[in-house]
Amino acid sequence: MNLLADENMAALTPLFAPLGRLRALPGRDISATDMADVEALLVRSVTRVDASLLAAAPKLRFVGTATIGTDHLDLAALSERGIRWANAPGCNAEAVGEWVLQALLVLALRSGRALRDCTLGIVGVGNTGSAVLRRLKALGVRVLCCDPLRQAAGDSGPWFSLDQLLAQCDGITLHVPLVEGGANATRALLDQQRLAQLGEGAWLLNASRGEVIDNRALVAEKRRRPDLKLALDVWEQEPLPMPELVELADIATPHIAGYSLEGKIRGSLMLHCALTRGQVRTPALAELLDAPAKPAEAAPTTLDDQSLLGLLQQVFDLEREDERFRAALPGGFDARRKANLARRECSALTLRPVDDTQRTVLSALGFSLTE
Ligand SMILES: NC(=O)C1=CN([C@@H]2O[C@H](COP(=O)(O)OP(=O)(O)OC[C@H]3O[C@@H](n4cnc5c(N)ncnc54)[C@H](O)[C@@H]3O)[C@@H](O)[C@H]2O)C=CC1
Ligand SMILES: O=C(O)C(=O)[C@H](O)COP(=O)(O)O
DSSP states (O other): OEEEEETTSTTHHHHHGGGSEEEEEOGGGOOGGGOTTOSEEEEOTTSOBOHHHHHTOTTOOEEEESSSOOTTBOHHHHHHTTOEEEOOTTTTHHHHHHHHHHHHHHHHHHTTOOGGGOEEEEEOOSHHHHHHHHHHHHTTOEEEEEOHHHHHTTOOOOOOOHHHHHHHOSEEEEOOOOOOSSTTOOTTSBOHHHHTTSOTTOEEEEOSOGGGBOHHHHHHHHHHOTTOEEEESOOTTTTSOOHHHHHHOSEEOSSOTTOOHHHHHHHHHHHHHHHHTTSSOOOOHHHHOOOOOOOOEEOOSSOOHHHHHHHHHHHOOHHHHHHHHHHHTTTOHHHHHHHTTTOOOGGGSEEEOSSHHHHHHHHHTTOEEOO
């Protein structure tokens, strides 16, 4: 089998080289001229798999994306050609949960508020939204959830509308897919009118897709109301986000909320399983995660916002990445993404809890715990 893959996919060689002739290219460079012999194409979010790419790939039988989002794939064109495709649902949800929790703690500490006293809204409660919800519930934060699709499917709530979240929440975090049209469109879900409904001093976090917020309207609203606090991981026009929006954002990162070594390997494993349809054994995560475990350390006596932030920063330091990202612009968006490929999840840190209550909280936050 001829395989063409994005060179930045994790565990590419050990997983896919045994399946055939494997070529690897930078994801943004994959184009029609590379496709003549390709039977299996493995991509990330930066390769557009559209009708023109598919037209140049007469032998293509499988497309896999090692991501949760599928907005870079033309699914209708794939189905028209009868090409099997797979994504990696949930692969990096834990990393997104960790990014959001750390961003919330930073915003809380900067504004002199306790996270536990805030009401937070989650828009889109699938894999990543649920990873956020689990963490916030464990910390005793009041959370309002908005997911009209799950609500319509009869999933147990309570559910709230987006307008209710905008009216009632101190902070809102977005976890919806980018959907271009139809009844469930999410492009510019937060447009000028909705942004204006954010309460005084409200926090707005986006770790979904940049296009879910109208970026121009957001620049205008933040200029009009500097009290709003923005934590943005995703941007319209990546890898060239609007410079004025990066400058205005209180926390800015280069689309790395979902970046963790564990998440990247999970994504590759899911594609290996889908491509081989179980005919070849897919290894377990631990077989590929060749990373030394750190010795266990005592958890802090009190889990206040400052000590929680300290724990999360031991694994990944969001404010430092914010600084490095700003320093790398205008050209360094992809370089900063690449620099984050080896980020670990909180499970890489083993803690000794002081009691069973703390054990429950730290476990929900994703840390490994001593027996
Ligand atoms: N920044 C990053 O590194 C990452 C970004 N993402 C993005 O986040 C998106 C969400 O990821 P998951 O939670 O894993 O997807 P998911 O498919 O598990 O969940 C999405 C949820 O959004 C809900 N939803 C759809 N339209 C909605 C609307 N208009 N209002 C409220 N809820 C709505 C769906 O019903 C679903 O429950 C992905 O599609 C991807 O674009 C995902 C992973 C990493
Ligand atoms: O899974 C998704 O959807 C994402 O947004 C990924 O975190 C993006 O990862 P890469 O495409 O840059 O590997």
